[in-house]
Amino acid sequence: MKNLCTSISVLLHTSALAIALLLGILGSAGVLAALYLYSRYNRHLNRITSTLTHVAAGDLGARIPITTSSTGLGRTMAEINVMLDRMQLLIQNLNNSSAEIAHTLKHPLIRLRSQLEHASNRGDENIMSILETSVREIDSMLGMVDSMLDIKQIEAGHLRSRFMKTSLKGLVNKLMDVYEPVIQDAGQILNKELTAGDGSILGEPELLFQMLSNLIENAIRYCPAGTTITISLTENGNRTGWIIVIADDGPGMTSDDREQVFTPFFRPEATLGVAGHGMGIPLSAAIAKLHDAQLEIADNEPGLKATISLSTTQRASLPG
Amino acid sequence: MRILVVEDDEEAASLIIDGLSQARHSVDLIANGRDGLVLGIQEEYDLIILDRMLPGLDGLSVAKSLRSSQIVCPILFLTALSSINDRVQGLEVGGDDYLVKPFAISELLARVNALARRPPMRAEDDVLRAGDLELNTATRSVTRQTSRIDLLPREFALLEVLLQNKGRVVTRTMLLERVWGLRFEPKTSVIETHISRLRAKVDRDPFSPLIRTVRGSGYCVDSGE
Numbered sequence: 001m002k003n004l005c006t007s008i009s010v011l012l013h014t015s016a017l018a019i020a021l022l023l024g025i026l027g028s029a030g031v032l033a034a035l036y037l038y039s040r041y042n043r044h045l046n047r048i049t050s051t052l053t054h055v056a057a058g059d060l061g062a063r064i065p066i067t068t069s070s071t072g073l074g075r076t077m078a079e080i081n082v083m084l085d086r087m088q089l090l091i092q093n094l095n096n097s098s099a100e101i102a103h104t105l106k107h108p109l110i111r112l113r114s115q116l117e118h119a120s121n122r123g124d125e126n127i128m129s130i131l132e133t134s135v136r137e138i139d140s141m142l143g144m145v146d147s148m149l150d151i152k153q154i155e156a157g158h159l160r161s162r163f164m165k166t167s168l169k170g171l172v173n174k175l176m177d178v179y180e181p182v183i184q185d186a187g188q189i190l191n192k193e194l195t196a197g198d199g200s201i202l203g204e205p206e207l208l209f210q211m212l213s214n215l216i217e218n219a220i221r222y223c224p225a226g227t228t229i230t231i232s233l234t235e236n237g238n239r240t241g242w243i244i245v246i247a248d249d250g251p252g253m254t255s256d257d258r259e260q261v262f263t264p265f266f267r268p269e270a271t272l273g274v275a276g277h278g279m280g281i282p283l284s285a286a287i288a289k290l291h292d293a294q295l296e297i298a299d300n301e302p303g304l305k306a307t308i309s310l311s312t313t314q315r316a317s318l319p320g
Numbered sequence: 321m322r323i324l325v326v327e328d329d330e331e332a333a334s335l336i337i338d339g340l341s342q343a344r345h346s347v348d349l350i351a352n353g354r355d356g357l358v359l360g361i362q363e364e365y366d367l368i369i370l371d372r373m374l375p376g377l378d379g380l381s382v383a384k385s386l387r388s389s390q391i392v393c394p395i396l397f398l399t400a401l402s403s404i405n406d407r408v409q410g411l412e413v414g415g416d417d418y419l420v421k422p423f424a425i426s427e428l429l430a431r432v433n434a435l436a437r438r439p440p441m442r443a444e445d446d447v448l449r450a451g452d453l454e455l456n457t458a459t460r461s462v463t464r465q466t467s468r469i470d471l472l473p474r475e476f477a478l479l480e481v482l483l484q485n486k487g488r489v490v491t492r493t494m495l496l497e498r499v500w501g502l503r504f505e506p507k508t509s510v511i512e513t514h515i516s517r518l519r520a521k522v523d524r525d526p527f528s529p530l531i532r533t534v535r536g537s538g539y540c541v542d543s544g545e
Contacts, residue, residue: 110400110422114335117424142422143505149401177474178500181513210504217507276507 044073048080058157060088102148109145113138140275147279148264154286159204166208168199168242168310172233175212179220187225193232199242201310203291211287211295214280215246215306221274223250227303241311249303258297258304321345321366321436326356326382327398328374332421336369339425340432353377361389367435370415372399380413387414394435398423426489426537433488448483450541453522453530455483464522474499475518482531482541491538515539 047064054062063084064077113135120131153159176192183190219229227250234243253261257268262285267278281297284306288295293310323340327333328351340347348363350356353374360368360382368386372379383395397418411418417431446458453464460476462469471479477499482490492511496502515531523529532540 106400111331113422114331117422118335118338121425174500178502178506178510179508181517182508182510185513206501206503209502213502213504213506220508280507 041073044077048077051080051084055084060084060091099149099152102145102152106142106145106149109138109142113142140277144265144277144279147277147283151264151279151283151286154207154283154290157290159207159290162204163202164205166201166203166205168201168208168233168244169194169197171205171209171212172199172231172244174209175216176231178213179216183220183229186220188220188223189226189228191228191230193230193234195234195242197235199233199235201242201291201312203310207287207290211284211308212244212246214284218280218306219246219248219250219304221276222271223248223303236309240313241309244308244310245305247300247303247305249300252299252303253297255299258299261297321432322364323347323367323369323432324356324360324363324365325349325369326351326353326360326374326379327369327371328352329371332371332398335425336428339428343429343432345432351375353379353382357382357385360386360391360393365393367394367396367432369396369398369432372397372401380409383415384413396431396435424536426534427491427493430489430491430494430538434485434490434494448480448486450483450486450530450543451528453483455479462522469521471518471521474514475521478514478518479522482539486541487543489534489537489540494538 051062051064063081066074066077066081116131116134116138120128120135172192172194176190180190216229216231219227223229227248230245230247232243232245232247234245235241236243251270253268253270260266261268261278261281263278264282265278267276281295285295288308288310291310293308296307296309298305298307323345325333325336325340325347327336327349330351333349333351337347337349348359348365350359354376356368356370356374357377370379370382374382377385379397379399383397386395394416395414397415398421399418400421416435419428419431446456448455448457453462455462455476457480462471462476462479478495481495481498493505495511496506519529519531523531530541532542534540
C-alpha cells in the first residue's frame with residue numbers, strides 16, 4: 001500500500017510541474033499566473049502527499065482536506081478520498097471478520113467445556129478419563145482462539161496507551177528466575193550475557209515478558225538435553241536501542257520453516273510431536289511490532305537465534 | 321460465605337451456583353447489572369462475583385458504582401474476553417481478582433477462598449506457621465523443627481503465598497500471578513519445577529509432607545495442627 005501511495009503522489013507532482021511549465025511557455029504575461037497556479041497546486045499536492053503518508057503509516061482514517069471541488073485536482077482529491085473510504089471499509093471488514101470468527105468459536109467452546117466439566121465432576125470412573133481428555137482438547141482449541149484474539153488486540157495498537165518505562169534487564173532477569181530451574185531439569189545449559197546498562201525503554205512489561213517467554217519456551221521444548229540456551233541483552237552499535245538474543249545450539253529449522261514460522265498456525269514438521277498451536281512466534285512478532293521492534297529468526301549454525309531489536313527512540317508516546 | 325453472583329448466562333450461572341453451594345457457600349443469583357448493583361448495595365455480602373458483559377449495566381460500571389457507594393466487599397470479575405486490556409480495567413475499577421472463562425470450578429473455588437476476608441494483621445503475624453515450619457516475613461527466614469532452611473527469593477515467595485493460604489488450595493495460575501505477576505499459561509512445567517525445588521528443601525521427611533498436591537487443581541499446605 002505504501003508503494004501505491006508513493007506512486008500516486010509522484011505522478012501528481014510530475015503532472016503539476018508539466019502544467020505549470022506549459023502555462024509559462026504561453027507568454028511572459030502568463031508567468032505570474034503560472035506561478036500563482038503552481039503554488040496553489042503545490043499546496044494541494046502537499047496535502048495529498050501528507051494524507052497518503054499518514055495512510056501508509058497506518059492512519060486509515062486520514063483524508064485530504066478539500067477546499068475546492070470544481071478544478072480537476074479538486075475532483076481527483078475527492079476521488080482519492082472515496083478510494084480511501086472504500087479501502088478503510090474493506091480493511092475494517094477483514095479485521096472484524098477474523099475477530100468475529102474467534103469470538104463466535106469461543107462461546108460454543110466455553111459452553112461445551114462447561115458441560116463436560118460438569119459431567120466429569122459427577123460421572124463414574126470410566127467416563128471420567130474420556131471427559132478429562134475432551135476438556136483438555138477443548139482447552140487446546142480455546143488456547144488457539146485466545147492467541148488469535150490476543151494478536152488482534154495487540155495489532156490494533158491501543159495497548160500503547162499502557163506503555164511505561166520498562167527495564168529490559170529486569171525482564172531478562174525475571175525470565176531467568178522463572179525458567180532457569182526448568183532449563184536445568186530439561187538437562188540443558190543456560191548461558192547469560194547481560195549488559196552493564198539497565199536497558200530502559202517505553203513498553204508494556206507484561207507483553208514484553210510474554211514475548212521473551214514464548215521464545216525461551218520454544219528453545220526449551222524443541223531442543224534436546226545438552227543444548228546450550230543463551231540469553232543476551234546488549235546495547236546496539238550506535239547506542240539508540242537494545243538487542244535481546246535468545247539462541248540455542250539445538251536442531252534449528254530449515255530456511256523455509258524460518259520464513260513460514262511467522263504465519264499463524266504454521267508448525268515445522270519436526271515439531272509436530274510436541275503440543276502447540278503455531279501461535280507463539282506470530283504473537284511474539286506482534287508484540288515486537290507494537291513496540292516498533294523487529295523480531296528476526298535466523299540460523300545460529302547450529303541451532304536457532306531469535307533477535308529482538310528495540311529502539312529507545314520509538315514512537316511509543318503516540319496514542320494507539 | 322454469603323456470595324452474590326451477577327451472571328446472565330444461565331448455564332454458566334448454574335455451574336457456578338452448583339460449585340459454590342457444594343462448597344457450602346450461600347449464593348444469591350441476579351441476571352442483570354442494574355439489579356445486581358441494587359442488591360450489592362442493599363445487602364451485606366462477603367463476596368460479589370460479577371460477569372463483565374451484563375444486560376442493563378455492564379460489570380465494570382457495577383463495580384465502579386459499588387466502590388463509589390463505599391461497598392468494600394471483595395469483587396471477583398468473570399470475563400469471556402481474554403484480552404489483556406480487559407483484565408487490567410477490571411482491577412483498576414476496584415475488582416480484587418478476575419477469572420477468564422472458561423475456568424475450572426476448582427479454580428473458581430480456590431480464588432473465592434483466597435478472597436475470603438481475613439482477620440486484620442497483628443505484629444506477630446510477621447511469622448507464618450504450619451506444623452513445625454515457621455516463615456518470618458520480616459527477617460525473611462524459614463525454620464523447620466528449629467533448624468534454619470536457606471531458600472532462594474523465589475522459593476521464599478512461593479512458600480509465603482502457600483502459607484498465607486494455609487488450609488486452602490492455591491492453583492498454579494494463582495502462584496504464577498502472585499509470585500511473578502505472570503498472567504499467561506506457560507507451556508513448560510514452570511510451577512511444578514519450582515515446587516519440586518521447594519519441596520526438596522522444606523519437605524525432606526516423606527512421612528510428614530507439608531506441601532500437598534491437589535490433583536487437577538494446585539497445591540495446599542495443611543494446617544498441620
